[in-house]
Amino acid sequence: MKFSVRFEGVTGASAVLLKNLCRQPLTSVSRDAIRPNIIVDEEAFSGERAIGDKAVIPAAVAYDVLDTYVEFTLSVYAPDGSAAKADDGTLLEGVAADKEYVISLTSYGYFSLRYEATDSSNRTQTLNYAINVADDVPPQIEIDGTVPSSARLDQTVTLPSATVTDNMPAGCVLYVCYVAPDGTYSETVDFQMRCTQEGVYRVKYMAMDDYGNTTVLVYDIEVN
Numbered sequence: 001m002k003f004s005v006r007f008e009g010v011t012g013a014s015a016v017l018l019k020n021l022c023r024q025p026l027t028s029v030s031r032d033a034i035r036p037n038i039i040v041d042e043e044a045f046s047g048e049r050a051i052g053d054k055a056v057i058p059a060a061v062a063y064d065v066l067d068t069y070v071e072f073t074l075s076v077y078a079p080d081g082s083a084a085k086a087d088d089g090t091l092l093e094g095v096a097a098d099k100e101y102v103i104s105l106t107s108y109g110y111f112s113l114r115y116e117a118t119d120s121s122n123r124t125q126t127l128n129y130a131i132n133v134a135d136d137v138p139p140q141i142e143i144d145g146t147v148p149s150s151a152r153l154d155q156t157v158t159l160p161s162a163t164v165t166d167n168m169p170a171g172c173v174l175y176v177c178y179v180a181p182d183g184t185y186s187e188t189v190d191f192q193m194r195c196t197q198e199g200v201y202r203v204k205y206m207a208m209d210d211y212g213n214t215t216v217l218v219y220d221i222e223v224n
């Protein structure tokens with residue numbers, strides 16, 4: 001390696017100390033202790049995607065100051081953890097990362113990308129990214145029985161339980177709450193509600209998934 005530097009207007013005794021070159025400290029240590037550098041266009045992975053979209057994974061670059069040999073690979077995993085396939089049929093596990101790939105986002109959740117660059121001293125740099133395929137499907141609620149339409153004053157009503165299903169069931173929650181005739185809001189405990197006022201109680205079964213998609217079923221119970 002050869003380069004020249006020229007300074008102007010310098011007077012007196014001066015010296016130039018070169019300490020660092022492309023993140024590689026210049027020391028008397030002869031071994032290569034610095035991991036390779038990876039350059040990825042991160043913008044390519046930003047934002048939320050819709051199911052069925054195609055994602056372009058641009059070609060990335062890895063370099064190492066002291067090493068012309070860098071093994072540079074990419075692995076892409078679908079939300080279920082399996083290795084993703086590019087549209088051209090390539091199984092994206094440990095493939096060359098300096099190539100562009102296109103994948104079809106056919107499942108909800110996070111596709112994880114892992115870049116790994118290793119130099120010949122076996123020093124590895126890893127970068128992880130994710131492509132987020134937003135869930136836009138609200139959960140479904142199935143009531144396990146029938147919500148009564150009337151109750152007596154001072155009765156404790158046991159509401160039927162409910163089953164929630166969703167395309168991404170992990171993280172789904174179900175709330176069962178009720179609004180008394182005077183507007184007081186309460187959450188049921190073990191599906192039980194106490195009817196202490198005359199009038200119409202409004203019962204709400206509300207299911208929400210991890211992405212905030214919500215389904216609400218509303219029932220009225222007349223208390224007298």
Ligand SMILES: [Ca+2]
Pocket residue numbers: 032033034035036064065066067119121123
């Ligand atoms: Ca190195």
Ligand SMILES: [Ca+2]
Pocket residue numbers: 135136137138139166167168209213
């Ligand atoms: Ca959902």
